[in-house]
Amino acid sequence: MTIRELTFLRPLSHLAMLGAIALSLSAPAVAADAQRIVSVGGAATEVLYRLGVxxxxxxxxxxxxxxxxxxDKPDVGYIRSLSAEGILSLSPDLIILEEASGPPETVAIIDKAGLKVAHVPSGYDLGGVPQKIRDIAAAVGKSEDGNKLAAEVDAELVDLKNRLAGVKTKKRVLFILSLVDGRPMAAGTHTAANGIIELAGAENVFADVKGYKTLSPEAAAAMKPDAILMIDRSSAPHEGEGLLSVPAFAATPAAATGSLFKMDALYLLGFGPRTGQAARELASKLYPDLNLAAAK
Known part of the structure; x- marks a missing residue:
């Protein structure tokens, strides 16, 4: 995933001036009045578009x-390496920040800038996405529409959970974020990958570890995953090809069934309005006999 160039940023020396201007402004009394919104986080932006704002x-x-x-909107940079100046230079009256936004010092500057800031939790569980949608909708004065959208997503997720209730043996999934010199970087708990695996009715084989960690192929294969999940990368479209034929992985259940799946990163891990669809699609790959792809 590439980062679009920040062509509109002013020199860093203007940061203090921008901060001083922002501090002189009072936060809007009603969030619905916000007409210049900066959205940080793919899911947050997707929600705003679904709400029609x-x-x-x-x-x-x-x-x-x-x-x-x-x-086509001006780009303020990557969610984890934001520039306060880049955001403030757009003269926003509402800034929406997903939980992963950073670095902390940038977030601290934004919080002290005297502007309306809505911090949105990641929501990597069954109730998390609907709540995220409601929070964002409330921040922009679209609570009624937000409640409807949240109810739709909630219904999709609950329906999938019910359809998966009869699964007696959960599939064991290894999520590989990337391959570093042939070494897989796997996802543990407190990650979007762990969340989507659980929503799809499966078990994360790396759940004993928090966050992401790079492993040797042998250590990863020793977990005996039934399936390996990766994301599509435009910068590395062939990443993962041949992985199941690597000696360390060749004896895994995943290799025996050819179960290496790749999905779009934002769709799979964004935890936004399409999460119900993404979880169902992943579940349909893991449990093809349930015919989930055709379910309504």
Whole structure:
């Protein structure tokens, strides 16, 4: 995933001036009045578009790739390496920050800038996405529409959970974020990958570890995953090809069934309005006999 160039940023020396201007402003009394919104986080941006307030969005981060029209907005940088100056230079009256936003010092500057800031939790569980949608909708004065959208997503996730209730043996999934010199970087708990695996009715084989960790192929294969899950990368479209034929993985259950699946990163890990669809699609790959792809 590439980061769009920040062509609109002013020199860093203006940071203090921008901060002083922002501090002189009082936060809007009603969030619904916000007409210049900066959205940081692909899911947050997607929610704003679904709520129909995209014309009020004046800037997004580089993970805001869906819908495609969002890519035409000014880019304030990658969600984990934001510039306070880049955001403040857009003169926002509302800044929406997903939980992963950083670095901390940048977030601290934004919080002290005297502007309306909505911090949105990641929500990597069954109730997390609907709550995220409601929080964002409330911040932009679209609570009624947000409740409807949240109810739709909640219904999708609950329906999938019910359909998976009869699964007696959960599939064991290894999520590999990337391969570093042939060594897989696997996802443990407290990650979006762990969350989507659980929503799809499966078990994360690396759940004993928090966050991401690089492993040797032998250590990863020793977990005996039934399936390996990766993300599609435009910068590395062939990543993972041949992985199941690597000696360490060749004897795994995943290799025996050819179960290496790749899905779009934001769709799979964004935890936004499409999460119910993504979880169902992943579940349909893991449990093809349940015919989940055709379920309504």
């Amino acid at each position: 995209q014309d009020r969005v004046v800037g997004v981060d580089s993970t805001s790739l869906y819908p495609a029209e969002a890519r």
